[in-house]
Amino acid sequence: MDTPNRTQKKVTLLVMAAGMGSRYGGIKQIDGFGPSGETIMDYSLFDAVRAGFTKVVFIVRDEILETVKEKFLPRLQGKVEVEFVVQSIDKLIPSSYNITERTKPWGTGHALLCAKDVIQEPFVAINADDFYGKDAFASVANYFKNDTTGAHAMVGFTLSNVLSEHGSVSRGVGEQDAEGYLQSVVERTTIVQENGKVISKEAAGDRVLDPSAPTSMNFWGFHPSVFALASSMFDDFLKENNQNLKSEFYIPLIVNELIHRGQGKVKVLGGGNIWFGVTYKEDKEEVSSKIRALIEKGEYPSKLW
Secondary structure, three states: OOOOOOOOOOOEEEEEEOOOOOOOOOOHHHOOOOOOOOOHHHHHHHHHHHHOOOEEEEEEOHHHHHHHHHHHHHHHOOOOEEEEEEOOOOOOOOOOOOOOOOOOOOOHHHHHHHOOOOOOOOEEEEEOOEEOOHHHHHHHHHHHHHOOOOOEEEEEEEHHHOOOOOOOEEEEEEEEOOOOEEEEEEEEEEEEEEOOEEEEOOOOOOEEEOOOOEEEEEEEEEOOOHHHHHHHHHHHHHHHHOOOOOOOOOHHHHHHHHHHOOOOOEEEEOOOOOOEEOOOOOHHHHHHHHHHHHHHOOOOOOOOO
């Protein structure tokens, strides 16, 4: 591995690995995709270490906690600090709410909040099962190293490049102003490709989307000040949705409110040059093939650790 180019400030990587993977049909966070059985998460960790991140926080479900510890602690020992946080159904939920029938986590915004007690520095929140490439990690590490504005950040990916051929996907589709700051991001939960167009399937009817729109693949850079707003919003969310078994509190909801209230700006960063992920089981071989191609190009060693 390259010698890490340490950023002057501490930067934490928050890996959201508590998803259920219902459409994948297995625990994709710890499934092997690389030639030596590496998970997609391994490549993100490798890229974060060489970009100069100083700590990793894993957000996991209780049933995979020990497996994740056994797999990743030895690989990260001596390279970065490591914390593990369990995202449980009842974490941060007031006892006055009856949520006994809920079976799925509360979403990425809740995952973010689960880590608030172990993060006091700028941090980057990512999905465990998405492959983002080294440029994304270098871009956001460099941003936090040099930023004097105090703005948050989002690595933007082109919408047409982050779809699946095997079914619908959920994406945060953004708009930015002339200065490169995010104006809004909307979570579109059912995006498909039909007849050469990118379409969001919605209750009010199909919406045609701009294929070049800057898109969130949940690669967010935040200052810890985001936790106060997120906590307040989650309280309001629970009042309205505690009995809705499928409701989720998404990070883009937090970002939009932050922008709307004028409580902060979000810079859209470059570095989103490559992305692939696994939503469906059919995606696995394609992802493994793309990783092999990157290894052949010299982007990664055949054995990471």
